[in-house]
Amino acid sequence: MSLSFKFGTVGSPTGTPKKPGGSVGAIGFSKSIGLLALELGWVQSVRVTEATCALIKEAGEEQGVALSVHAPYFINLNAMAEEWPKSRKRLMDAAHYGNLAGATDIIFHPGSYFGNDPAEVLKVALPRLEGCVKELQKNGDHVTLRPETMGKSAMLGSFEDALAMSQAMDMVQPCIDFAHLHARPGDGSMNTYDEWSRLLEKYGKALGNKALKKLHIHLSGIDYGPKGEKNHLPLAEADLNLKALFKALNEFDCGGRILCESPIMEEDALNMKKAWMKISGEKEK
Secondary structure, eight states: OOSSSSEEEESTTTOOOOOSSSSHHHHHHHHHOOOEEEEEEEEOOOOHHHHHHHHHHHHHHTOOOOEEEEHHHOOOTTTTTHHHHHHHHHHEEEEHHHHHHEEEHHHHHOOEEETTTHHHHHHHHHHHHHHHHHHHHTTOOOOEEEOOOOOOOOEEEHHHHHHHHHHHHHTTBBEEHHEEEEEETTTOOSHHHHHHHHHHHHHHHOOOGGGGGGGGEEHHHHHETEEEEEEOGGGGGGGOOOOHHHHHHHHHHEEEEEEOOSSSSHHHHHHHHHHHHHHHHHOOO
């Protein structure tokens, strides 16, 4: 039996060889060290050709590595009216070219509240996101858009925001960054088995227990202050209780992908994989 979760990195692993290099090299290298997922880090802009996308897709299929895309950082569902078209294009390009590259999931940062009430911001964000989904459906770009849970309380992207977006329309599911959720309150909370269990229970109730089998998780150690996230850390240098989290994920029968964003990317991704196998009792076939 294979593991319930596929593990990998966000962006190419640091050990990716120069040749063949690029995403194709990153896919081959990931597979060679036992990582079966990769999130392509298109975080500055989407600059790929259709030909490159075809090569990435082929490599992913050949190696059995599940692909996703991290869309550019500069996307804001709450952007000013004149800024929104640029934001929208970044998300749509990531989804279109991601689909061509064989990626099933497109991760994006939802934006900022700009000091406004989250409920009011969602009234702007939801119709905009729905417009994107409808266009993707029309174009045949069958991907899941995943708004990421964000690590600062000023950012659009609380757990509740991500659920609201996912409940409102098809083709949208959260990207749960557990490190961000731990950092967001700024007080060290969201770090126990009970807190994670309550969160997973809410997730299952809102999106159905089937959705718990297809989680898309970002994970790393994290440094935070009263306003939330400061920066990502290696697991060993942070207070994130990985055991408690994995125990909860195992208890709720979760599965999907866990992508590591620690500075020591593949090293911590493999540490996570080991920890998961120990807690779940699963073995690789």
